[in-house]
Amino acid sequence: MEVQGRRKMLRFLVMLVLFSMEMAVPSTASRSKSNLSTQNHEVQAQLKLLNKPAVKSIKGPDGDIIDCIKLAHQPAFAHPLFKNHKIQMTPNFHPERAFAESKVSSNTEPGSSRKITQVWHLNGRCPEGTIPMRRTKEDDLLRASSVKAFGKKRHKTIPQPRSADPDLFSQSGHQHAIAYVDGDKYYGAKATINVWEPKIQQPNEFSLSQIWLLGGSFGEDLNSIEAGWQISPDLYGDNHTRLFTYWTSDAYQATGCYNLLCSGFIQINNEIAMGASIYPISGYHSSQYDISLLVWKDPKEGNWWLQFGNNYVLGYWPAFLFSYLSDSASMIEWGGEVVNSESDGQHTSTQMGSGHFPNEGFGKASYFKNIQIVDGSNNLRVPKGLETFTEQSSCYDVETGKGGNWGSYFYYGGPGRNPNCP
Numbered sequence: 001m002e003v004q005g006r007r008k009m010l011r012f013l014v015m016l017v018l019f020s021m022e023m024a025v026p027s028t029a030s031r032s033k034s035n036l037s038t039q040n041h042e043v044q045a046q047l048k049l050l051n052k053p054a055v056k057s058i059k060g061p062d063g064d065i066i067d068c069i070k071l072a073h074q075p076a077f078a079h080p081l082f083k084n085h086k087i088q089m090t091p092n093f094h095p096e097r098a099f100a101e102s103k104v105s106s107n108t109e110p111g112s113s114r115k116i117t118q119v120w121h122l123n124g125r126c127p128e129g130t131i132p133m134r135r136t137k138e139d140d141l142l143r144a145s146s147v148k149a150f151g152k153k154r155h156k157t158i159p160q161p162r163s164a165d166p167d168l169f170s171q172s173g174h175q176h177a178i179a180y181v182d183g184d185k186y187y188g189a190k191a192t193i194n195v196w197e198p199k200i201q202q203p204n205e206f207s208l209s210q211i212w213l214l215g216g217s218f219g220e221d222l223n224s225i226e227a228g229w230q231i232s233p234d235l236y237g238d239n240h241t242r243l244f245t246y247w248t249s250d251a252y253q254a255t256g257c258y259n260l261l262c263s264g265f266i267q268i269n270n271e272i273a274m275g276a277s278i279y280p281i282s283g284y285h286s287s288q289y290d291i292s293l294l295v296w297k298d299p300k301e302g303n304w305w306l307q308f309g310n311n312y313v314l315g316y317w318p319a320f321l322f323s324y325l326s327d328s329a330s331m332i333e334w335g336g337e338v339v340n341s342e343s344d345g346q347h348t349s350t351q352m353g354s355g356h357f358p359n360e361g362f363g364k365a366s367y368f369k370n371i372q373i374v375d376g377s378n379n380l381r382v383p384k385g386l387e388t389f390t391e392q393s394s395c396y397d398v399e400t401g402k403g404g405n406w407g408s409y410f411y412y413g414g415p416g417r418n419p420n421c422p
């Protein structure tokens, strides 16, 4: 009773804060109290849209609830665009396998399928014919600046190494340390990414490590497909390292979202949940863990597929979501990004990668290894002409290398604020 009362009180206070923040904006200063109930209504409606009836629910040790929902009930299909969409259960083509065995199944390879890769696996699994969805909580929505903004990126945050106006880019407060290729047509990208839990200075900042597949210019119609791991207290309410995806077809304006938080990505896999915590995490001078991600374009249907590890084909972004990417990507980027909000007038101490600089090497600095692209003949290849970019190498840096069974690789990251990055 008392706990419930406290929760209610807390929720009311959060809503009050949100409400008064909105009140502070001059153009909406005329809003009355009835907008509080409007917002509550919106929150409930959005929760209903995102959280579908579950066949089974699993509570993870991290506090997440994973709902196993029927494949056909996933939120993507709520959108009119998907009304006549015929769900693809397997890609027509896989760049790592011969055509003859392209009927990949995520569950049938012996031995590896029971490996724990997400922390909720400790408490259960989702049955076949369902997909695991991280349940969105009311508090998740209340942390967002608005119900509409929930699950979306706020700024134009794409690392733009050859921008005519580099200032424009760093003004967004986002900082990167990346490797990239451009100047060709790309039909996919792959990397094995070291997994860490970098520290975040404050909740409205994040730290991520990901692959970007970009199409078009960096204008208002930029197309982007993104996948990797992130820590985002605002989005998830904690500091755990989570698997995530993102997409947009208009430079983060009206389209796109994280994970399954809007119509877009269609999931077919019943083992891996978007937005769920990855397990285990690497330690400094200790055991190292990594995840492999492969994104590739099905040459027949044009859909962009996502594979996690060696045998989890998670699903796809339908070709019709995109303009430029419906043909090919024109740039691929791999690396880290953080938000530097400079809230106290100094550079943020939010870490990227392991929080240590590339020159510390294996077991200490974070890496991307076996970086590959899918070329015009649909072959996975080591990218030619890999370049690097970082806004301030004294805060976060990147160093590439080549050789042995790591193929093309780089170390990246850093601590953020330090004597050379005040």
Ligand SMILES: *[C@@H]1O[C@H](CO)[C@@H](O)[C@H](O)[C@H]1NC(C)=O
Binding pocket: 028, 030, 031, 032, 033, 034, 035
């Ligand atoms: C509620 O807010 C909206 C803006 O989002 C405004 O147009 C509307 O007039 C407000 N409603 C009331 C009753 O103040």
Ligand SMILES: *[C@@H]1O[C@H](CO)[C@@H](O)[C@H](O)[C@H]1NC(C)=O
Binding pocket: 199, 200, 201, 202, 233, 237, 238, 239
């Ligand atoms: C996340 O980490 C920050 C410090 O890095 C800490 O202040 C905050 O309490 C943590 N949040 C949660 C939900 O654990």
